[in-house]
Amino acid sequence: MNRLSLSEILEDFVVFLLLQQDELLSPIGYFFNQESMVMLFDGKEKINYLDYIRQELGFLKKLKINPQLKSTIESLDDLLSKNEQQSLINAINENFQFGFPTDCDEEGNPLDGNYNLNISTFELGETFNSYIALSKINPNIYISYVHQIFVHQWQIQHGALEEKITRFNDVLQSRQLIPNNIKEDFQKNSLLKSKSNYFNVVEEKPFQFDGFFDAKGYYIDYRKTLILWVEISRRLKLSYDILSLKVPSDCSLMLYKYHAALLGENENEDSVQSEDFYKQIERNKPLVNYLAHKGFDNDEIRIVINLLSFNEYNSLNIRHIDFKAVEFFRLCYLFYIFDFYEEDKSLSFETENEFLYLSLSSATTDLGKWKNQFKKYYSNKNEVDSKHYPFTTLSTTVDKVVNKLKIRREKLKATPTP
Secondary structure, eight states: OOOOOHHHHHHHHHHHHHHTSTTBOOGGGOGGGGGGTGGGTTSSOOSBHHHHHHTTOGGGGGSOOOOOOSSSOOSGGGTSOHHHHHHHHHHHHHHOEEEOTTOBOTTSOBOOOEEEOOOOHHHHHHHHHHHHHHHTTOTTSOHHHHHHHHHHHHHHHHHHHHHHHHHHHHHHTOTTTSOGGGHHHHHHHHHHHHHHHHHHHTTTOOEEOOEEEETTEEEEOHHHHHHHHHHHTTTSOOOSBTTTOOOOEEOHHHHHHHHHHHTTOOOOOOHHHHHHHHHHHHHTHHHHHHHHHTTOOHHHHHHHHHHHTTTTTGGGTOOOOOOOHHHHHHHHHHTTHHHHHHHHSOOOOOSGGGGGGGOOOSSOOHHHHHHHHHHHHHHTTTOTTSTTOTTTTHHHHHHHHHHTSOOOGGGSOOOOOO
16 A cells, blocks of 8 residues: 555544544444445445545545645645635535434433534644644554454454453362362463463564553553554555455453453553652642542543543543543543532633633643633533533543443533533
């Protein structure tokens, strides 16, 4: 495969952007699950990924791509003029919808109805920066394709991982099979076996899922795994043909980490970063105490402090959500961060600079870019019909908090009532 052309970069980016949209009502992200989507297309399945996505991307032909004046694309401005970027936004928002076809609100009323996407100029540029960072790792492949492979392989592999963990726990907890006096020896032997198995398969199955285990179970680090898979795809060519595609994936690394976690042998933490995180918590004791008063436990408070540090401490095995501006805003709302600053520092959030308080990290520049948009979100938080209303898909953010961060819904701030 050769380096992607400018038109291929554009279509890959658009699919990547769409894959980030919650509750998207489009088959474009279901290349590996076409049997349930085939009626939304022309009645027959597509075996080639590029043919598949291009069925939905005809509107891109109308866009005028900038002449390539640089050897590499660094920003969306290098690819499209401001006018063309706005045309792209309009086309995406007109051609794609999201909705909640099977969900109900908190009172049990069906959330029927489809809604056009509301991609903003801000979100478009922000997502392109995330896309191009991955593309630089391997500029020869569609990043959206690797993303879909990852999702599909996890659908296949996670059941086997859970089955092995359940089977091991059943044996471990059986006094008849493993007497208490040799239980630790059994665990150590299982750790050595899982480590040896990982070493044996990693060359043949390099597409490993990465993450960690904690008291609440396993956590798959989506971004870390995706970066790993994009990197590996430089060495192992992936066919765009679904019939000849071979993805040597495996959960051996996660199974090894499971056995290590049972014995308290999690990955060595960066002592400097660990110390820095401890100081971060100490510096923000009023916030920590406020969160504790709201009912969050120590692990959940660590999650929130890492969130407000813009995921700076992910390597310390802290559950996290990869977020963009609107999701960060929603998370701050759900975790009572606005309430804290309103009460503790008497902030009204009527000026842009007040939103800079939301970051506990001095290194991040994101809030400097986001503060103008945050002011719009905050002033329109009760205006459902506004294009700057931030809570249209709040339920999907709540689902991530509950399912990925393992924080119960009742601990979060109630959904705002307009």
